Amino acid sequence: xxGSLVADRxxxxxxxxxCVDNAPVAVVPGGGPFADAVRTAQSALGFDDALAxxxxxxxxxxxxxxxxxxxxxxxxxxxxxxxxEALAQGRSVIWDPAALxxxxxxxxxSWEVTSDSLALWLAGVLGAERCILVKLxxxxxxxxxxxxxxxxxVDAAFPRFAAAYxxxxxxxxPEPHRExxxx
Numbered sequence: 001x002x003g004s005l006v007a008d009r010x011x012x013x014x015x016x017x018x019c020v021d022n023a024p025v026a027v028v029p030g031g032g033p034f035a036d037a038v039r040t041a042q043s044a045l046g047f048d049d050a051l052a053x054x055x056x057x058x059x060x061x062x063x064x065x066x067x068x069x070x071x072x073x074x075x076x077x078x079x080x081x082x083x084x085e086a087l088a089q090g091r092s093v094i095w096d097p098a099a100l101x102x103x104x105x106x107x108x109x110s111w112e113v114t115s116d117s118l119a120l121w122l123a124g125v126l127g128a129e130r131c132i133l134v135k136l137x138x139x140x141x142x143x144x145x146x147x148x149x150x151x152x153x154v155d156a157a158f159p160r161f162a163a164a165y166x167x168x169x170x171x172x173x174p175e176p177h178r179e180x181x182x183x
Contacts, residue, residue, distance in 0.1 A: 005030075005032075005134065005136065006032045006033060006066075007136065008174070011174065013070055015134060016070055016071035016074060019071075019074065019092045020071060020074060023090055023091055023092040024086065024089075024091055024092055025092040026077075026086075026094075026122065026126065027064075027067060027074065027094040027095065028060075028094075028095050028097075028119040028122055029063035029066075029094060029095075029115065030060065030114065030115040031056050031059030031062075031114075031115065032059070032063050032066075034058075034059030034063060035059040035060070035114075038052055038056050038059055039052070039111075041055075049109060049110040050109040050110075052111065053108075053110055053111070053113070054101045054109065056111075056114070057098055057100055058098060058101070060096070060098075060115060061097065061098045064076050064094040067094050068094055074092055074093060074094050075091075075093055075094070076093065076094050076095075077093040077094070077095055077096065078096050079099050080126065083095050083126065095122060097122075106121060107121065108157060111156075112155055112156040113157045114154075114155040116133055116158050117154075117155050117157045117158050117160075117161040119131055119133060120161040120165045120169070121161055123165060123167060124161075124164060124165050128167055129168065130167050130169075130170060131167060131168070131170070132170045132171075133154070133169070135171060135173055136173075136174065137153065137173055137174075138174065138175055139153065143171070144159075145159040145162035145163070146159045153171075
């Protein structure tokens, strides 16, 4: 769930509540304004992408805390195994990806990988049949992952993660009737 949703507080709260009401759901938060602060600091100070990536994972963790504060029925799971355990118990949880700060061979430490690709990665690890990305903008029908990446609606690594994900990818914009599968 994109951190940019902080711009629409009512929608964010409704989505988080819906995740609990339709359990089990694993929520992958974007970094929102915390990740934006990392981008600004990197631009000003010139540190490398690997450090920026690790700081962005921390930003996602902070958004997990915010999401949990907004919807108290959602708890935070700090590993894919903890997410899987919660889902097996029929509960919805928010994933804090901080454990990835030690690195993972499937995940580049760069801005090419953001919460969009991480959501697909986690969905694959969990064996989820469907991965839903929630966006501020409506997506044209049947837009393929490469086009989504080229237009900046998802990160640059998304097409690679999408190709590896065997399930259905759904992009949900602000209008419920505008939910579209990624081709």
